[in-house]
Amino acid sequence: MFMETIMMKRFELSELIRSDNFIDGKWVTAASGKRFAVTDPATGKVIAQVADSGYADARAATDAAARAFPAWRDALPKDRAAVLHCWHALIVENADALGRLISLEQGKPFAEGRGEVMYGASYVAWFAEEATRIYGDIIPQQQRGKRMSAIKEPVGIVAAITPWNFPLAMIARKIAPALAAGCTVVGKPAEDTPLTALALMILAHEAGVPAGALNLISASRENAQAAVADWLEDGRVRKITFTGSTPVGKYLARESAGTLKKLSLELGGNAPFIVFDDADLDAAVAGLMASKFRNGGQTCVCPNRVYVQSSVYDRFAALLTKRVAALKVAPATDPEAQIGPMINARAVEKIERHVNDAIRHGARALTGGKRLSELGANYYAPTVLADATPDMQLSCEETFGPVVPLFRFNDEAQAVRAANDTPFGLASYFYSQDARRIDRVSRLLEAGIVGINEGAISSEAAPFGGVKESGYEREGSKYGLDDYLSIKYLCQGNLA
Numbered sequence: 001m002f003m004e005t006i007m008m009k010r011f012e013l014s015e016l017i018r019s020d021n022f023i024d025g026k027w028v029t030a031a032s033g034k035r036f037a038v039t040d041p042a043t044g045k046v047i048a049q050v051a052d053s054g055y056a057d058a059r060a061a062t063d064a065a066a067r068a069f070p071a072w073r074d075a076l077p078k079d080r081a082a083v084l085h086c087w088h089a090l091i092v093e094n095a096d097a098l099g100r101l102i103s104l105e106q107g108k109p110f111a112e113g114r115g116e117v118m119y120g121a122s123y124v125a126w127f128a129e130e131a132t133r134i135y136g137d138i139i140p141q142q143q144r145g146k147r148m149s150a151i152k153e154p155v156g157i158v159a160a161i162t163p164w165n166f167p168l169a170m171i172a173r174k175i176a177p178a179l180a181a182g183c184t185v186v187g188k189p190a191e192d193t194p195l196t197a198l199a200l201m202i203l204a205h206e207a208g209v210p211a212g213a214l215n216l217i218s219a220s221r222e223n224a225q226a227a228v229a230d231w232l233e234d235g236r237v238r239k240i241t242f243t244g245s246t247p248v249g250k251y252l253a254r255e256s257a258g259t260l261k262k263l264s265l266e267l268g269g270n271a272p273f274i275v276f277d278d279a280d281l282d283a284a285v286a287g288l289m290a291s292k293f294r295n296g297g298q299t300c301v302c303p304n305r306v307y308v309q310s311s312v313y314d315r316f317a318a319l320l321t322k323r324v325a326a327l328k329v330a331p332a333t334d335p336e337a338q339i340g341p342m343i344n345a346r347a348v349e350k351i352e353r354h355v356n357d358a359i360r361h362g363a364r365a366l367t368g369g370k371r372l373s374e375l376g377a378n379y380y381a382p383t384v385l386a387d388a389t390p391d392m393q394l395s396c397e398e399t400f401g402p403v404v405p406l407f408r409f410n411d412e413a414q415a416v417r418a419a420n421d422t423p424f425g426l427a428s429y430f431y432s433q434d435a436r437r438i439d440r441v442s443r444l445l446e447a448g449i450v451g452i453n454e455g456a457i458s459s460e461a462a463p464f465g466g467v468k469e470s471g472y473e474r475e476g477s478k479y480g481l482d483d484y485l486s487i488k489y490l491c492q493g494n495l496a
């Protein structure tokens with residue numbers, strides 16, 4: 001009954017825009033009183049002035065999370081699950097408004113924004129169910145009069161730090177497992193996109209997440225380090241879950257070492273996408289379009305290096321170029337938009353630097369290769385670059401934009417070597433119809449995720465995460481709760 005009434009609560013977009021921190025179940029300004037502007041990347045217009053938090057706000061959030069922890073830890077799993085189910089229902093009920101909010105602050109077309117809402121919500125539903133399936137073990141008896149068992153307990157307070165490219169999904173897939181496990185949470189969303197995360201707090205509160213169990217502070221880029229520093233040092237924060245760049249991930253690991261916290265790091269990728277000569281080329285083009293141009297190329301699983309076998313290179317390039325040249329670039333408010341603006345000026349500058357460097361080193365732009373200044377400051381044309389080579393910047397660094405560099409290869413060993421020739425190892429993709437090759441290559445690729453004849457790999461039921469400098473631990477799936485739990489061994493002696 002309770003859940004059904006809550007499910008019906010639908011908010012206007014304006015009601016979902018909050019500009020204060022959410023601490024201990026209340027909306028509060030930053031202790032300093034400072035604010036910073038969140039802008040629409042399509043127009044540069046200010047959407048809201050949100051709290052620019054610092055040390056004191058982070059500490060207040062941790063204090064609230066510490067107070068809330070014992071009761072949330074001891075709540076029955078089914079009661080935690082019920083709250084998460086409610087939160088899920090509210091997110092789904094408000095999917096249109098949340099999708100519009102994502103488009104507004106992040107720039108992705110509305111269909112993608114709404115798609116992200118449903119994707120993020122799927123993690124909440126998944127972990128609502130997993131909350132009731134946290135089993136331990138009875139260990140087979142080793143000695144008479146002695147019983148041994150292993151139980152799983154929530155690790156404690158979790159700090160969640162998230163990026164801007166999925167303003168809802170990234171934070172949802174950290175908060176949901178944390179709350180499911182019985183942890184309490186302090187969080188900081190990215191400075192470019194704090195509004196969607198703040199809107200989620202409204203819905204979490206509505207859903208019955210107790211005061212203090214979930215706290216969120218926003219901070220400007222300048223203050224991000226200072227705002228988070230207290231969590232790194234505070235021994236009460238037992239875990240950090242971070243999605244973002246590799247340098248910041250390494251920094252968090254280093255700086256939190258003093259209190260030996262658990263860490264889950266989802267860091268940068270430099271995904272290879274290999275097209276073998278036995279591939280279904282139409283399927284490969286479709287898969288590449290889906291995986292490369294999601295969010296305008298601004299995802300950590302977007303293919304960054306596309307390797308095409310020599311004998312099919314020209315045909316693949318032609319098929320791809322036709323599709324890429326037809327992409328509609330427009331602000332998210334245009335219902336036909338397929339690619340929106342990039343997140344900010346820094347992002348466009350990086351794309352431009354990579355493309356110019358590639359062209360200087362001999363690449364040819366088959367389409368695109370320039371800014372679309374007529375649309376606004378943050379737009380870049382979907383681009384295909386032929387004749388890419390390993391000495392180009394875009395081969396070593398993630399471009400994070402709508403640029404497809406095509407590298408040529410002759411044999412399988414060369415393709416695998418090139419694909420693995422990076423410190424990163426998040427997603428990888430290949431297209432082939434040869435069963436033995438599929439088996440070989442999927443084992444040889446150094447990546448946490450392999451898309452085989454498939455470009456859409458994300459799912460709440462699958463373990464998402466990387467190897468090498470793309471980080472460690474997994475989000476989603478039956479493994480996704482492990483990082484929020486610690487195992488306690490109970491040894492009971494002197495039994496009859």
Ligand code: ADP
Binds near residue numbers: 162188221225249
């Ligand atoms: P990007 O380059 O894509 O913005 P970042 O890794 O810089 O990725 O940012 C991801 C998240 O990490 C954001 O929430 C950002 O504010 C935060 N962040 C960036 N630098 C620091 C830092 N030095 N300490 C703590 N958090 C940081």
